[in-house]
Amino acid sequence: MKLVIERREITSALIRFSTPIASIGIALFVAGFLLLASGVSPLAAYKEIIIEALGSIYGLSETLVKTTPLIFTGLGVSLAFRMQIWNIGAEGQLYVGAMGATWVALFSGIQNHWVMMTAMFFAAFFCGGLWAGVAGFLRARWRVNEVIVTLLMNYIAILWVDYLIYGPWKDPKGFNFPLTAQFSDTARLAEYFDTRMHSGFFLALFCALVLYLFIERTVWGYEIKVIGSNQKAAQYAGMNTGMAIFFVLFLSGAIAGVAGFSEVAGLQHRLQHGLSPGYGYTAIIIAWLAKRSAIGVVIVSFLMGVLLVGGDSLQLLWQLPVAFVYAFQGLILFFLLASDFFIIYRVKLIRGSINV
Amino acid sequence: MTDILQIENIRKTFPGVIALDDVSFSVARGEIHTLLGENGAGKSTLMNVLTGLYHPDRGQIRMAGEKIHFTSPRDSLACGIGMVHQHFMLVPAHSVFENILLALDNVPNFYSRKTYKEKIQKLIDEFNLDLDLNTPVWKLSIGAQQWIELIKLLMRDCQLLILDEPTAVLTPQETERLFNVLRKLKKQEKSIIFISHKMREVMEISDRVTILKKGRSLATLARGDFDESKLASLMIGKDKVPQWQKALQMSDEIVLDIQGLSVRNERGLSDLDDFNLELKKGEILGIAGVAGNGQKALAEVLTGLKNASHGRIMAGQKDITKSNARYSYIAGIAHIPEDRKAIGIAPDMSIDENLIMKSFKSGSFRSWIFQNKKAIRRNAEEKIEQFAIKTGPDGTPVRYLSGGNIQKVIIARELSEQPAVLVALYPTRGLDIGSAGYVHKVIADGADRGMSTILIAEDLDELLKLSDRIAVMFRGKLIGYVNPRKTTREEIGLMMSGETPGDAA
Numbered sequence: 001m002k003l004v005i006e007r008r009e010i011t012s013a014l015i016r017f018s019t020p021i022a023s024i025g026i027a028l029f030v031a032g033f034l035l036l037a038s039g040v041s042p043l044a045a046y047k048e049i050i051i052e053a054l055g056s057i058y059g060l061s062e063t064l065v066k067t068t069p070l071i072f073t074g075l076g077v078s079l080a081f082r083m084q085i086w087n088i089g090a091e092g093q094l095y096v097g098a099m100g101a102t103w104v105a106l107f108s109g110i111q112n113h114w115v116m117m118t119a120m121f122f123a124a125f126f127c128g129g130l131w132a133g134v135a136g137f138l139r140a141r142w143r144v145n146e147v148i149v150t151l152l153m154n155y156i157a158i159l160w161v162d163y164l165i166y167g168p169w170k171d172p173k174g175f176n177f178p179l180t181a182q183f184s185d186t187a188r189l190a191e192y193f194d195t196r197m198h199s200g201f202f203l204a205l206f207c208a209l210v211l212y213l214f215i216e217r218t219v220w221g222y223e224i225k226v227i228g229s230n231q232k233a234a235q236y237a238g239m240n241t242g243m244a245i246f247f248v249l250f251l252s253g254a255i256a257g258v259a260g261f262s263e264v265a266g267l268q269h270r271l272q273h274g275l276s277p278g279y280g281y282t283a284i285i286i287a288w289l290a291k292r293s294a295i296g297v298v299i300v301s302f303l304m305g306v307l308l309v310g311g312d313s314l315q316l317l318w319q320l321p322v323a324f325v326y327a328f329q330g331l332i333l334f335f336l337l338a339s340d341f342f343i344i345y346r347v348k349l350i351r352g353s354i355n356v
Numbered sequence: 357m358t359d360i361l362q363i364e365n366i367r368k369t370f371p372g373v374i375a376l377d378d379v380s381f382s383v384a385r386g387e388i389h390t391l392l393g394e395n396g397a398g399k400s401t402l403m404n405v406l407t408g409l410y411h412p413d414r415g416q417i418r419m420a421g422e423k424i425h426f427t428s429p430r431d432s433l434a435c436g437i438g439m440v441h442q443h444f445m446l447v448p449a450h451s452v453f454e455n456i457l458l459a460l461d462n463v464p465n466f467y468s469r470k471t472y473k474e475k476i477q478k479l480i481d482e483f484n485l486d487l488d489l490n491t492p493v494w495k496l497s498i499g500a501q502q503w504i505e506l507i508k509l510l511m512r513d514c515q516l517l518i519l520d521e522p523t524a525v526l527t528p529q530e531t532e533r534l535f536n537v538l539r540k541l542k543k544q545e546k547s548i549i550f551i552s553h554k555m556r557e558v559m560e561i562s563d564r565v566t567i568l569k570k571g572r573s574l575a576t577l578a579r580g581d582f583d584e585s586k587l588a589s590l591m592i593g594k595d596k597v598p599q600w601q602k603a604l605q606m607s608d609e610i611v612l613d614i615q616g617l618s619v620r621n622e623r624g625l626s627d628l629d630d631f632n633l634e635l636k637k638g639e640i641l642g643i644a645g646v647a648g649n650g651q652k653a654l655a656e657v658l659t660g661l662k663n664a665s666h667g668r669i670m671a672g673q674k675d676i677t678k679s680n681a682r683y684s685y686i687a688g689i690a691h692i693p694e695d696r697k698a699i700g701i702a703p704d705m706s707i708d709e710n711l712i713m714k715s716f717k718s719g720s721f722r723s724w725i726f727q728n729k730k731a732i733r734r735n736a737e738e739k740i741e742q743f744a745i746k747t748g749p750d751g752t753p754v755r756y757l758s759g760g761n762i763q764k765v766i767i768a769r770e771l772s773e774q775p776a777v778l779v780a781l782y783p784t785r786g787l788d789i790g791s792a793g794y795v796h797k798v799i800a801d802g803a804d805r806g807m808s809t810i811l812i813a814e815d816l817d818e819l820l821k822l823s824d825r826i827a828v829m830f831r832g833k834l835i836g837y838v839n840p841r842k843t844t845r846e847e848i849g850l851m852m853s854g855e856t857p858g859d860a861a
Contacts, residue, residue, distance in 0.1 A: 218725045222709065222716055229702035235661060236691065236699050237713040 019343055020289050023335035024303075030335075031328045040318050048317060049310025059309060061195035065267060067305035069094065069276065071204035072259030073283035074290065074297040075211050076128075080252040081292045082215060083228040085245060089135065089150030090256040091280025092157030093128040097257025098264045099161050100127030102180060102271040105187035105264070106169070116186045121261055128257015129250040131157060136249030140242035146249065154280070165271055179272035189266035200262030205298065207255060212294035224248060256280060277308075278326070285333045304329070359421075360385045360547045361437075361516055366415035368401055375401040376412070377571040383516065386545040388538060390558050392591055393568035394789055399551055402568070403518055406549075407439050408432035419516075438509030439518040442525075444501050448494035452504055455493055459508040479510055483537050498648065499530035506537070517541070518549045523557055524814060525647050528849035535561050554815065555584045567591055591789070602640075602800040602822075609637040610672075611808050612658075612777060617667030619653045619832075627653030629832035631667070635777070635808050640799065642823030642840065643812040644848055650832035651812045652694060655781045658810070659691045690770035694781040696759070700766045703755035707747055708736040710754050711769050739768040744794070760791035767798055778802060778809045784818065796822055816845055830854040 032042035053063045073090040080087040087093075100123035110116045131153060138144035162178065171181040189198045215221040227234040227244055234241050259279065264271055282304055290296030311325035361383040368376040376398045383389045393399050404410045406417070408426030417424050419435050426432045446455050456476055457463060463472075473489060480487050485503045493501060502522060509517055519538075523531045538548055538561060552558055558565060565582055567574040567590045574590055612635040619628040628650045635641055643651055656662040657669070669677050693699045701710050712721050712732055721731050740747060745764045748756055754765060763783070770778065780799065784792035799809055799822065813819050819826055820840045828835045828851040835851045 217727060219716060219722050219727055220725070222727055225705060226702045226709070226713060229704040230699070232699040233702050233713070236659065236693060238660070 015343060016291075019339040020291070020336060023339045024289075024332055026335045027328060027331035030331055031324075034324065034327060035320075038318070038320055038324075040314075040320065045314060045318070048313055049306065052313040053306040053309040057193065058195060061193065061197040063302070063305040063309045064201050065196050065198075065305075066308045067301045068198075068201045068204050068266070069259040069263055069279040070282060070286060070301035070304050071201075071208060071298055072262060073256045073280050074286035074301050075204075075208055075294060076132075076252040076254070076256035076259075077283045078287035078290055078292045078294065078297050079211060079215070079224075079255065080248055081287050083224050083245070083248050084231075085136075085139070085248060085252075086147045087132060087135075087150050087249060087252045087256075088147055088284060089132060089154050089157075089253070089280070090259075090283045091276060091278065092150070092154035093131050093253040093256035094260040094263070094276050094280050095154075095157040095161045096131045097124035097128035097254075097260030098271055098275055099157075099164065099260070100124045100257065101261040101264050102169070102183075105183045106180060111186060113186050117189070117265070120187065120265055121258065124257045124261030125254045126257075128260065129254030131257070132253020133246060133250040136246035136253075139249070140245040150249075161271065161275070162273060165273060169271065171270070177272075180270045183265070183269045187265060188269055189262070191266075196267060198262075198266030200266035203258075203262060207258070208294045208298050211255070215294065256283070277322075282329060285329055285336075288333065288336055358385055359383065360419065362416075362418040362421075363402075363406075364416045364418070366402070366405060366412045366417070368405060368410060368412050374571055376405070379415075379568070379571070379573045381566040381573050381576050383547045383549060384563075385515075385547055386542050387563045388542055388548045388550055388561055390550045390552065390562035390565045391568060392553070392558060392565055392587060394553075394591060397568040397591075398571040399568055400520075401571075403439065403520060403549075403551070406432065406437060406518065433512065433514070436513065436515040437518065438512060438514035438516070440502065440505045440509065440520065440522060442520050444505055446493045446501060446504060449492060451490050451492055452487060452496070453489040455504055456508055456511060460511060476507060476511065479507055483540055485537070497530075498525045498646065499527070499533075502526070502534070514546075516547045516549065518551070520551045521553070522550075523552060523554060527646050527852045528816070528845055529853060531557065554817070555587065556817070558587065559584060588789070602803060607637040607639070610634050611637050613670040615668045615670065617657065617669065618665050619650075619657055619662055620665050621653070626832050628657070628664075631829075631832060632834050633810075633827060635810060637808055638803055638806045639824040640803050640809045640811055640822055642819035642826040643810060643829055644816065644819055644826050644852060645829035646852055647814055649829050651781065651829060653832070654829075655691070655694070655779050655810075655812065658777075658779050659689060659693075688773075688776055690773070690775035690778040692763075692766055692770060692778070692780040692783045694785075696762050696766060697755070701754050701762060704753050706751045707740070707745070707754055707757075707765060708732050708751075710765055711736050711739055711772075714769060715773060735772075739765075739772065743768040743798075760787045763787060763791065763795065767795065771798060771802060774805070775807060778807055779812075780809060781812045782814060783811070784813070784815075792818075816848060820845075828852055 028046065035042045035045050051059070053059050073094060076093065077087050077090050101120040104110070104120045104123045105116070108116070108119060110119060132150060134153065135144075135146045135149035138149055139146040165178045165180055169180045171177070171179055174181070189200055191198045215224065223234070223239055223244060226237070227239065227241055231241055234244075260275070263275060268275065286297055286300045286304060289300045307325060307328065311320075311322065311328075314320045314324065315322055359382040363382065364380050366376050366379045367374070379398065379402060381389075391399055391402070401410065405412050408429045408431050411427075417426075419437070424431075424435060426435075447458065450458070453473060453476065457472060476489060480489075485507075487496075487500055487503050487507075493504065496504075502525070506517075522534060526534060535557075538550070541548060550558075550561060559582075562579065564576055564578050565587060566576040567587065569591065577586075612633075614631060614633040617628050617631045618626055621627045631650065631654070633641075633654075643654070645651055653662060657664055664677055667677070668675060697703065702713065709732070712735065715721060716727070720728070721735070722728050739745065743764045745768065746758070746761050754762060757765070767783075778799070783795050783799070787795065796818075799811065803809060803824075811819065811822060820843075823840050826838050826840050826843070826848065828838065828848060830852060831854065835854065835856060838848060838851070
């Protein structure tokens with residue numbers, strides 16, 4: 001008897017779509033033991049998560065509030081993944097995006113709401129884009145690994161924002177807390193139903209649609225797909241791959257930067273310490289789970305939003321640490337990566353006697 | 357004659373494919389037995405079964421009368437079956453001696469260098485091989501490296517040697533020497549399975565020939581019972597080889613003029629060294645040379661993947677040496693790359709998408725920034741019909757196509773824009789005779805329309821048949837031109853090993 005591992009010639013659609021769901025299921029199962037170890041019944045906890053996040057208008061609105069930045073960052077990361085470029089820096093790009101938007105909100109003096117919104121949007125867009133564009137340029141020009149560059153630039157971005165809010169941008173009337181002054185109403189996105197939900201969510205959906213059309217329908221999307229599938233072939237076909245790498249990383253960072261705009265303009269109305277609880281990192285998991293499709297990003301972001309909101313209530317109800325939510329996210333990614341093995345290979349048992 | 361190897365009713369299936377279906381043949385002691393078959397006929401699968409890499413689903417293998425089961429290549433070696441693969445398994449930085457030692461089992465920890473060296477040297481002398489044990493392998497020619505692979509097997513006392521297309525990388529002269537060694541081995545009662553698709557060699561060396569077709573052993577013929585046309589017709593069967601006629605082209609207009617071109621590779625060595633070449637309008641210029649003498653670098657410079665360190669490339673009156681100037685010109689050069697899967701296609705994308713890879717920006721395939729999916733689909737339907745591409749359902753990723761069909765996709769794409777220049781690198785390598793004939797026809801038809809072709813190939817017969825002129829390369833230099841209608845194989849062979857011809861055509 002012998003175990004043989006073979007490469008699959010064709011992976012069926014059934015396997016491709018069932019594995020992400022199965023890996024979430026297994027992650028739920030394993031996380032159950034973590035809950036048991038903390039003395040909480042897993043079933044009760046999962047029920048609590050669902051009820052908290054989806055059971056009321058308030059819960060649902062909170063879920064959408066968390067979903068919004070996840071969609072932006074998830075879209076950014078998945079766009080780069082499409083070209084086999086790994087943008088691990090959505091977190092930092094979100095921060096610089098927020099910084100750019102805040103600068104416009106506080107110092108531009110624009111009075112018109114729409115002009116203000118547009119200016120903040122583009123400030124965030126270009127700040128995030130240029131931030132990721134550094135990695136894109138280094139990668140395209142000298143083949144510097146973009147994983148390292150985008151990852152390390154996260155720390156720079158977060159510390160830079162900290163510098164601003166502890167220093168030059170600190171609100172003089174803020175009792176020395178590390179935050180900027182509140183934005184005026186001109187610089188705020190519309191809110192709905194007396195909840196914290198804001199129009200950033202619709203902007204995110206719109207972005208997903210545009211990105212979907214961009215990838216699936218446009219000439220540039222085609223170019224990105226060819227480069228992602230085989231960079232050498234793309235070069236042979238006369239495509240300028242260096243330019244495309246820079247452009248895609250720029251766009252990827254720009255979209256993540258818009259998440260920063262949506263957070264400061266829609267939710268927090270100021271730049272402050274701990275702006276994002278790690279949306280940019282969760283985005284990596286989202287992009288993997290979504291299999292790089294823009295529509296998938298929206299769905300998975302929503303699921304992650306449920307988890308975040310539900311996780312908050314676990315903290316309140318049972319004093320579980322917030323780390324539980326991250327452990328759970330980590331488990332999902334872990335089983336997802338492991339399941340890729342079964343997507344690509346098949347394990348077979350072979351009966352065979354030994355020689356001569 | 358007694359049989360050393362008997363293969364009986366071997367069957368091997370892969371998911372969805374019957375690779376071998378009821379294959380039987382036997383090899384006698386002291387026999388050179390040729391396996392002949394198109395690509396996809398099951399030769400490689402059969403060899404993988406024999407060397408223990410695959411398990412047959414059914415059937416028996418007997419070695420010297422005894423039934424055997426292999427579970428790994430180790431078992432097969434232990435039985436005395438050895439194989440020289442197409443890609444050599446050598447450590448380039450190590451010496452010949454070290455490489456051979458590496459292949460031996462049971463070398464004691466404290467071995468005597470001297471006895472081992474003497475043993476190996478004895479073999480070298482016996483077969484008259486020109487090999488120094490202390491030379492590092494990277495300094496040796498491909499032919500000499502092949503000797504090492506052979507000696508490895510002889511040192512292990514293998515009784516059955518399998519040679520997988522051993523002559524593909526050799527000059528005619530080196531091939532002749534290899535054949536002499538094989539004949540000597542035969543006298544020592546060793547058995548050889550010889551795999552080749554070059555008819556001339558098969559005729560020269562084989563005692564018996566077994567023809568494989570579509571996974572079945574069609575027939576085994578003894579010497580005297582076969583001739584070239586009989587073998588070919590058995591091999592191809594009813595498949596049609598496209599017929600073509602080519603008018604001799606001799607325009608004096610030079611479309612591409614390469615002057616003193618030098619190209620360095622990653623290790624700083626010169627792939628092309630002061631290389632000159634003139635390509636005339638409408639001609640098929642064959643490039644002959646042993647693989648690895650700069651052909652690849654030539655194609656890469658012409659298609660924009662590499663930059664020249666010295667020299668000029670002139671397209672008519674225009675200097676296109678610098679890559680920026682070249683980009684626009686390259687769009688007009690069609691290219692059939694050597695490694696189809698690695699650089700010719702985007703494997704995860706559909707045929708439709710692969711067919712427009714060079715022309716996706718042109719107006720016919722887009723409206724404003726959006727792709728025109730209908731036009732792209734229509735284009736694919738046309739090309740699939742015109743080039744007889746066999747495909748799966750719509751949208752199937754190209755990597756699931758067979759090698760021949762992938763090649764057709766590439767050719768269809770490259771030639772669809774009516775290019776002025778085609779650079780084709782080993783365009784028929786790995787194709788069955790039908791597909792290869794088709795490729796020849798397409799190139800010849802292109803020449804009739806005025807397309808100039810640089811045809812780099814390893815099969816001299818192919819070059820002689822197709823080319824208007826043949827340029828011979830050696831170590832990155834142009835040795836000379838010959839006229840394929842006046843030259844001899846021997847003359848080209850000498851030039852391929854670096855000798856300048858007395859009278860160049």
